[in-house]
Amino acid sequence: PLSFAERLRARERMIGYWTQLPVPAVQERIARHGYDYVCFDAQHGFHDYHAVLNGMIGIEAGAALAGSACGGMVRVAENSIAVIGQALDAGARGVIVPLINTAEEAKAAVAACRYPSGGGMRSYGPMRAGLRSGPETAVMNVEVACIVMIETRQGLANVEEIVATPGIDGLYIGPMDLMLALGGSTINDPSKAEDFEGALARILAAAKNAGVAAGIHTMAGDIAAKRLNQGFTFASVSSDLNHLDKAAAEHLKTARLALVS
Amino acid sequence: PLSFAERLRARERMIGYWTQLPVPAVQERIARHGYDYVCFDAQHGFHDYHAVLNGMIGIEAGAALAGSACGGMVRVAENSIAVIGQALDAGARGVIVPLINTAEEAKAAVAACRYPSGGGMRSYGPMRAGLRSGPETAVMNVEVACIVMIETRQGLANVEEIVATPGIDGLYIGPMDLMLALGGSTINDPSKAEDFEGALARILAAAKNAGVAAGIHTMAGDIAAKRLNQGFTFASVSSDLNHLDKAAAEHLKTARLALVS
Amino acid sequence: PLSFAERLRARERMIGYWTQLPVPAVQERIARHGYDYVCFDAQHGFHDYHAVLNGMIGIEAGAALAGSACGGMVRVAENSIAVIGQALDAGARGVIVPLINTAEEAKAAVAACRYPSGGGMRSYGPMRAGLRSGPETAVMNVEVACIVMIETRQGLANVEEIVATPGIDGLYIGPMDLMLALGGSTINDPSKAEDFEGALARILAAAKNAGVAAGIHTMAGDIAAKRLNQGFTFASVSSDLNHLDKAAAEHLKTARLALVS
Amino acid sequence: PLSFAERLRARERMIGYWTQLPVPAVQERIARHGYDYVCFDAQHGFHDYHAVLNGMIGIEAGAALAGSACGGMVRVAENSIAVIGQALDAGARGVIVPLINTAEEAKAAVAACRYPSGGGMRSYGPMRAGLRSGPETAVMNVEVACIVMIETRQGLANVEEIVATPGIDGLYIGPMDLMLALGGSTINDPSKAEDFEGALARILAAAKNAGVAAGIHTMAGDIAAKRLNQGFTFASVSSDLNHLDKAAAEHLKTARLALVS
Amino acid sequence: PLSFAERLRARERMIGYWTQLPVPAVQERIARHGYDYVCFDAQHGFHDYHAVLNGMIGIEAGAALAGSACGGMVRVAENSIAVIGQALDAGARGVIVPLINTAEEAKAAVAACRYPSGGGMRSYGPMRAGLRSGPETAVMNVEVACIVMIETRQGLANVEEIVATPGIDGLYIGPMDLMLALGGSTINDPSKAEDFEGALARILAAAKNAGVAAGIHTMAGDIAAKRLNQGFTFASVSSDLNHLDKAAAEHLKTARLALVS
Amino acid sequence: PLSFAERLRARERMIGYWTQLPVPAVQERIARHGYDYVCFDAQHGFHDYHAVLNGMIGIEAGAALAGSACGGMVRVAENSIAVIGQALDAGARGVIVPLINTAEEAKAAVAACRYPSGGGMRSYGPMRAGLRSGPETAVMNVEVACIVMIETRQGLANVEEIVATPGIDGLYIGPMDLMLALGGSTINDPSKAEDFEGALARILAAAKNAGVAAGIHTMAGDIAAKRLNQGFTFASVSSDLNHLDKAAAEHLKTARLALVS
Ligand SMILES: [Mg+2]
Ligand SMILES: [Mg+2]
Ligand SMILES: [Mg+2]
Ligand SMILES: [Mg+2]
Ligand SMILES: [Mg+2]
Ligand SMILES: [Mg+2]
DSSP: OOOHHHHHHTTOOEEEEEEOOOOHHHHHHHHTTTOSEEEEETTTSSOOHHHHHHHHHHHHHHHHHHTSOOEEEEEOSSSOHHHHHHHHHTTOSEEEEOOOOSHHHHHHHHHHHSOGGGTSOOOSOOTTTHHHHOSOHHHHHHHOEEEEEEOSHHHHHTHHHHHTSTTOOEEEEOHHHHHHHTTOSSTTOGGGHHHHHHHHHHHHHHHHHHTOEEEEEESSHHHHHHHHHTTOSEEEEEOHHHHHHHHHHHHHHHHHHHOOO | OOOHHHHHHTTOOEEEEEEOOOOHHHHHHHHTTTOSEEEEETTTSSOOHHHHHHHHHHHHHHHHHHTSOOEEEEEOSSSOHHHHHHHHHTTOSEEEEOOOOSHHHHHHHHHHHSOGGGTSOOOSOOTTTHHHHOSOHHHHHHHOEEEEEEOSHHHHHTHHHHHTSTTOOEEEEOHHHHHHHTTOSSTTOGGGHHHHHHHHHHHHHHHHHHTOEEEEEESSHHHHHHHHHTTOSEEEEEOHHHHHHHHHHHHHHHHHHHOOO | OOOHHHHHHTTOOEEEEEEOOOOHHHHHHHHTTTOSEEEEETTTSSOOHHHHHHHHHHHHHHHHHHTSOOEEEEEOSSSOHHHHHHHHHTTOSEEEEOOOOSHHHHHHHHHHHSOGGGTSOOOSOOTTTHHHHOSOHHHHHHHOEEEEEEOSHHHHHTHHHHHTSTTOOEEEEOHHHHHHHTTOSSTTOGGGHHHHHHHHHHHHHHHHHHTOEEEEEESSHHHHHHHHHTTOSEEEEEOHHHHHHHHHHHHHHHHHHHOOO | OOOHHHHHHTTOOEEEEEEOOOOHHHHHHHHTTTOSEEEEETTTSSOOHHHHHHHHHHHHHHHHHHTSOOEEEEEOSSSOHHHHHHHHHTTOSEEEEOOOOSHHHHHHHHHHHSOGGGTSOOOSOOTTTHHHHOSOHHHHHHHOEEEEEEOSHHHHHTHHHHHTSTTOOEEEEOHHHHHHHTTOSSTTOGGGHHHHHHHHHHHHHHHHHHTOEEEEEESSHHHHHHHHHTTOSEEEEEOHHHHHHHHHHHHHHHHHHHOOO | OOOHHHHHHTTOOEEEEEEOOOOHHHHHHHHTTTOSEEEEETTTSSOOHHHHHHHHHHHHHHHHHHTSOOEEEEEOSSSOHHHHHHHHHTTOSEEEEOOOOSHHHHHHHHHHHSOGGGTSOOOSOOTTTHHHHOSOHHHHHHHOEEEEEEOSHHHHHTHHHHHTSTTOOEEEEOHHHHHHHTTOSSTTOGGGHHHHHHHHHHHHHHHHHHTOEEEEEESSHHHHHHHHHTTOSEEEEEOHHHHHHHHHHHHHHHHHHHOOO | OOOHHHHHHTTOOEEEEEEOOOOHHHHHHHHTTTOSEEEEETTTSSOOHHHHHHHHHHHHHHHHHHTSOOEEEEEOSSSOHHHHHHHHHTTOSEEEEOOOOSHHHHHHHHHHHSOGGGTSOOOSOOTTTHHHHOSOHHHHHHHOEEEEEEOSHHHHHTHHHHHTSTTOOEEEEOHHHHHHHTTOSSTTOGGGHHHHHHHHHHHHHHHHHHTOEEEEEESSHHHHHHHHHTTOSEEEEEOHHHHHHHHHHHHHHHHHHHOOO
């Protein structure tokens, strides 16, 4: 079967889940549901390096339980060769690099993901990843997806150039940051709704023309489906922290409403 | 205003939440919703001592944010003077002690909760709790609730004796263990439903007659309300881990169903 | 295929590894080599509860990679219903309970491993284990092995009674403690060698007569094989900490010897 | 009441404490004494990301106990958009950015602290901070203080330019590094005392002229007061680690001296 | 030179420090000041097992720096063979066992500290301690001090019997618990001062008559000296947490008082 | 005696060990064997900041036990003033900076290692290191070794310029990355063996001519010796993780082969 990165490149439709809780047993649970990928939010979530390292093991265990493949990904905190290298050594099948503004920055992200055999600058030492990928750097270059986020005004302006960077495997939209970049005050700011959808369409088209994957962040399964139906090739549902918070609020509300005084 | 333990003893109706994730920022979030209490599951949840210690701080922070009081509790792993002492030193306003079978065991639980001034054997050193309770042991004796679980066949048989133990502030039903004790194969085993509700009624009556609180574990807010309406004085909704797991499963299902092929 | 506990009960020959390092990525590596079981040493190793919980996930991930089953076990720190319960909830397929002296103690160990449906006192809440075992307590009772250690003078004297305790799935010899119990000053004390082998023979015979598994701790693979050839049904090789320590010493020695001055 | 950042900008006099110990219960204790702010030293202290995240919760809990506001701050390890973003997402009311040499660097620090609505590049995801600030980025821009350290020769030379950077809320002096930059061999090098006080006067004047806060690091409360009396608007007392170390040394000395032989 | 346990048994006068912070670099700092021992408070402090294990390494490093011996001790959470065994395996040179009420309990504490060669039940596996003690159990039996706390009414009543238990190396007074046991409301309750000093004299005499060490907990160096001058052979100063808390409070007070308005 | 950095600069022959496991008790064990240095792999190993901080204490404790000096080093994740500063504050006697391509990058690495008194930009705050080095920055500048890695095509091309950078104390070869840079597919790619040895000779000569240390990474003690015999002045044996993994594999193989069916 195809690896996660190969499926992504083939623009297969994929649904993922976003995790912000530093608890490997949580990642194991999520992965066992059969998501195509689970992504650690190492930018805004509560993860440190050990949370990613151990949680990635949770994803493997959960995926094995489900009898499915599940690509562990990391939305890294920054576009840095060290940080991206650690995510990949920990076993990430892909990284989502935030705040990409230019083709130059995209090129740096790609270089961080590939060994010299693939034209990059990744340093060798896949202490966890190597268990599954084996030692061949050519194989590892192919099995790792490099995805860049379009979520700034500058990034949107340069999206066609960015996506043309050799080695980019996908674009990923951070709707909140993008909305803020467009001048919106909230994710659903009606005054910017049109601009926002226009920006999405432009990014979607750029990805399609370049033949790379197009992904987007969403807050719920139905929205993820809506975006996939609209042409996006992968969509994330977000997140364990948000969902438990919402559940805790709702159960209290339900209980209080149902109390007979 | 009354403290948590005083409200419990006054048989005020209270709704709580059960937490199994070792993430203080999760406990802070939950507490801010306004639950009357949040209880760490240190028996079956993923907590160790530091998770309880730091998460208890999260509860204080969340409660302050909500402008409400929220009683941090611990369902301890065992009926031990050391383990109960550590939960209380960490700031627990109450402990829920599992698997109580006899009045003797209940007596030991009470002794672990009170200093000699209250007839107990608690050792002095409230390194975190003392910040709020002050140094007077008589005050601390009063501010701490001792709740025992009725969830075994033997405990059920002895419930009237157990509840008569001086210093017991409440009974708490673990429905799953109780159902298993009654011979049920699952929590909803129809063949045991009548026995189960009978056992609940007996425990409820025992608590009421003794003038102590009667609590029960539930999986959702509407069930908690149902139990409170039925006469229970406190009910827990369970849990962050279960709720996020369910949410992750449902969002995937929703997304897949909504995909247009 | 048979589960780990079923294989153990069937007295299949099994080789395990002993782990003392609190690093889930280490357990993943070890499990992928294809050991029949990997056992956390929670008595003398460097593990705390999170090390066992997260490391157990490492074992699942490593076993999946190897395409083999690998039973995660825990040598618990003490014969306690709380401690054994936490190991099992974390996903242990078996526990090895140290320092068993009497049939009464063996009975308590068994009770800690089984739900009431199996005659025991285990409390329900398999927050991690349930992902694989499902919710049926009858199934979980069968899938969990209860192994007791014979390593004291009293335990040796009572071994036939101990092994006759219903629910005991295996005996396990701690050679060092046993040797000390016999008056030896080290594991290889020649003055006690005969007594030691005699004790082993007695324990081995007791297990065989009772139809339960007979296991032993060893320091190396060749000794494990020797013991299995001798009639033991499972043997552990010990341990990651010892092996890395030895390797570090040897590489330095080798390097110094090979230096040309 | 004014927020911490507003008080800082209003050049109110504030006294803070510096924390280097990764123990949330320590931060809770300190904050309850009523300090105007408590600052995590994430450059030279023993903190990692989880220490800051959980310790920030400790500050909220301690402040609530004191019935006071207490601004949690972070002296970040470097001037990086990712690192500053994580401190702010964790709930920091301000960051102190070390080793600022130029106005350009100051501008980058400001950009890291503000969302696009405030002209900056901060990425959205205030997973903890949002509980108190709400979702409006305009509000968050105002509630966060951006303070830069003047502690290098180059920074001193450029201090007037640096302080003129729009969005800078305060200057902060690191006396030790500044003294070393001036050629001193220790913090109290008498040969550089005059130069040092001259540098302080220059920085103080620059802050005053620009209408921003002027802060300084000190080792004790009386020195903090002296600096505030001299015109500084905020001063930190440093630190839990230093104070406990000193106390441990002094108690031993006292005890030995008082021993009657 | 004599080991820590040998010095203790020889009733040499020793001054120790009490540590409650789970930070190995703190223990290293404290030990380097030259204390005769540093004791982890695993009953009321913020330590878990890893804090003790890693902090014990800090003590060795600090002692080496000081060029002194410094005995790492653990005041364990309970009188349990498992818990005492883990403290000793982690390298403790002595344990202080709380809440000892009877000679029977004292006997159990001793058994937990000695291998069978010393008449005890300690299990072999000194994974850290063995680096320094070597493998001989007879040596380890001698190098480990077993100290029991007299701090309950019952313990005081039985102190002569308790101290007569073979293998007890010292008595240790917990003044707060003892004062509470005597009916005091605080450590300095004047109405119980005489009773308290009487109890101390009785315990001191019992230790002296039995030829074992007599220790006491104090809050400051001068009190420790006073107690040693009075005949106690060892005294602890308590603690890093208390001292930093006090320092933080005092520096704020000093600063505020010195502010010129 | 000479410090580690002085011995390195004097081109004394030294043998080190590479550690990738975040377990301080492992570093203590390794250091006690008498290695000249132990190096934390913070680029590809499983270390985070606390692992380095606490593990460095382990090295001190182990070295004291061995009665030897043992230089704790850190192969940092990136060439950053913040990251290098934290390693040195934690007590590193040297840093190995990866992926150095140019003299400019080497100059930045040196600046990160020295205080202004040594022409660098290190910020003052040696919270752990200062315990041993004392407060004099001139001393600390001398006691810290700055080693840069030559492991890229560009770094090799610039090696003579890099080594000429004032303040560089040594070159270190990462054979795997270097081999990949040369186009090799594995570390032993026969088609590149000649190129590889040629590159080594060039680097070795460059170091010798510059009078600085020349080091190399190896997988075993005999290879380390071979490289030292060849002229390298220091060589690392790698690593605890690899060695335990290999041992676990071999013991299983040995056991299976020795089984009599
Ligand atoms: Mg974003
Ligand atoms: Mg239960
Ligand atoms: Mg044993
Ligand atoms: Mg500074
Ligand atoms: Mg006490
Ligand atoms: Mg390399």
